[in-house]
Amino acid sequence: MKRSRCSLAVLVTGVLALTGCAGPDGAIEMVPIESAQPASQPEPVTLVMACDSVRFPARIEGETAWLFLPGETVAAKQVVSASGARYDGEGVTLWLKGEEGLLMQPGQPNQNCVNDRRAAIWEGAKLDGMDFRAVGNEPPWVLELWPETIVLKTGYEQVRQSWPRPEPTNLERASRFDLADGVSVLLEGKSCADTMVDERYETTVTVTTPERTYRGCGKALH
Incomplete structure (x- = not known):
């Protein structure tokens, strides 16, 4: 019995990929390959921002930053910024650059903030x-x-x-x-x-x- 030899051919059309393999009669059999899995979401990041006159936890999940401010919780969405990561929501802005940040709230002066790493570990465990x-x-x-x-x-x-x-x-x-x-x-x-x-x-x-x-x-x- 003659054994067939198979060569792999990949055809990409949108997200569909096919392989071609020659059967015993010489015909090409096209078999779908599963499309690549979407990239997994990054793990949530927890911060405890110590600012000039306020201290609050922040939880970043994908493109949303949950800001647990005194008396209110704000869901801020990431927006395009020249540098760092900027999150806007309900008139509140948190602009992060590494471990430092700037908190902007309506009717209040801007506040400089820095992440308290040790406190953030405990807060992250709680939120997890x-x-x-x-x-x-x-x-x-x-x-x-x-x-x-x-x-x-x-x-x-x-x-x-x-x-x-x-x-x-x-x-x-x-x-x-x-x-x-x-x-x-x-x-x-x-x-x-x-x-x-x-x-x-x-x-x-x-x-x-x-x-x-x-x-x-x-x-x-x-």
Whole structure:
């Protein structure tokens, strides 16, 4: 039996592509190829803009910036600008250039702003739907409590481990989550100081693993 030899031919008409392959009788069989998938949307970006006289979170999702200003929420659309990224909505403008920005509001003087990176991480976690977040130092680690998952990231490489979130064991002014692999998470309702950033939190957190114990501070996000 003679084997046919196939050569690939691509015909582009709009978004349709076809391949041609010679069959045993020499006829060309055209087979559609799936069109390229659209580019995925970029991940949302959260900022906490510290301005001259106001401080507010901003959430950029695609071409829309949600500005959570005191007393109002503005959905600002991206518009063409000579430089940076400019968002306009309901008479309010946020013009971003890197980590800095300019806030313009009707009847008010323009305000210079700068993104508070550390606060933006916490605000971003809240807007992403995280319930609780904790941090610790030496080595650095982060604990995340999501509605259905508990995530622990450790070391400068942020090595990630995750477990299904169980029902907690309620103790006196504390809750304990007993996870698989001999890991437990203890949340105690007592004040905790993060000396690396000189900030106090409402909850003292202890994460115990077979290898070591991590101690740090955290807070509820909702």
